[in-house]
Amino acid sequence: MTRRTVLRTAAFAGATAAVGSVLPAASASAVEGREPKRPATSANGWTIQANADHDSQVWTRPVEGTGLSVAVWIGDVETILLHVVRRFHYEIEEIPRIDLAGWREIGTLHKGLPESNLASGTAVRIRPGAAAKGGFFPLQELVLRDILAECEGVVRWGGDDRTVDESLFYLAAGPHDTRVAKVAGKLRGWEATPGEGAGAGVDVLVPSRRSRAVGLARVQRSA
Numbered sequence: 001m002t003r004r005t006v007l008r009t010a011a012f013a014g015a016t017a018a019v020g021s022v023l024p025a026a027s028a029s030a031v032e033g034r035e036p037k038r039p040a041t042s043a044n045g046w047t048i049q050a051n052a053d054h055d056s057q058v059w060t061r062p063v064e065g066t067g068l069s070v071a072v073w074i075g076d077v078e079t080i081l082l083h084v085v086r087r088f089h090y091e092i093e094e095i096p097r098i099d100l101a102g103w104r105e106i107g108t109l110h111k112g113l114p115e116s117n118l119a120s121g122t123a124v125r126i127r128p129g130a131a132a133k134g135g136f137f138p139l140q141e142l143v144l145r146d147i148l149a150e151c152e153g154v155v156r157w158g159g160d161d162r163t164v165d166e167s168l169f170y171l172a173a174g175p176h177d178t179r180v181a182k183v184a185g186k187l188r189g190w191e192a193t194p195g196e197g198a199g200a201g202v203d204v205l206v207p208s209r210r211s212r213a214v215g216l217a218r219v220q221r222s223a
Contacts, residue, residue, distance in 0.1 A: 040106070043113065045174035046073065046120035052103045058121035060102075065198075068095060071102035073121035076184035077171060081124050083187045084155055084169050086198035087147045088126055092140045101125040113163055114156070114170055123170030131158070131165045145213040146204040153216055154183045160220045172220075 040048045052058040052071040060071045063082050066089045072078050081102075089095045106119035117123035127135070136144060136159075148155055154177075158168030173180050190197035202209070 042106075042116040042118075042120040042122065043111075044117050044120070044122055044171050046077075046117070046122045046171070047175075048106050048116075048119045049073075049103065049121055052121070056121075058103045063089070063100075065090075066095070068097060068100050070100050070124055071121060072124065076180050077122050079184040079187050080151060080154060080171070080180070081122075081169070083198055084147055084151065085124060085126065087143070087150075090198060091143045091147075092136075093127075095126055099127045099129075101128055113165075114158060114161055115165065115168060117170040123168060125167045126169065128167050131167045133159065133164045133166060135166045142204050142210075142213075145217050146202070146209055148220070149209065149213040149216050150187075152179060152183050153219070154179050156220055160217070160223075 042048055047057070049056045049058045053060055057073050058071050059074050060069050061074065061078050061082065062069045063085050066086060068085065068089070070082075070085065072081050085095070085100065102118065102124050103121045104118040106116065109115050109119055115123070118125070144157065148157060154171060154173045155169055156172035158165035158170070161168075171180070187197065190200075204210070204213070
């Protein structure tokens, strides 16, 4: 072997080692046949957030017209959940500050239940101490069903779950479900139009509204 061959081989080996030292971990995993670890999700498929208001998709947002605030996933989810909270506050029962809760650490929740959606900021609890079945008067539940119907099935009430939690309201659609953006867009349009949106004072007994509410309740109770 000539001196030139020895030098060329050594240079090639050094360059290969240098390139390997800067390869990202994901590439190394791919070479070894391992997939990158996926982030943990709550029961509805949204990514669990480690905290709120810091390096997170979850921020504490004011609930307009109520004096309340709650930590939720910002954007479309925020629009939908805050609409639910506002209508509840205006039409079912005024919510004290201590009776509204949003994001919670996953370690404080049951990962196998819908309450885990609190950890992704895609759920709220209204009157947390009133989770047991039968906490609403009939007229209050009529309004509640009307609110759910306005959200077109994107929001689910924990009162319809097998493990009943009447304080829980959460997104029943995943992050890639186009209904989320559609419903949020509709609600934002209402808020920008005088006489529409939360607080506009709708008649929940109008036959068309009752029909939609009853139909959705039938579907969600059987799910």
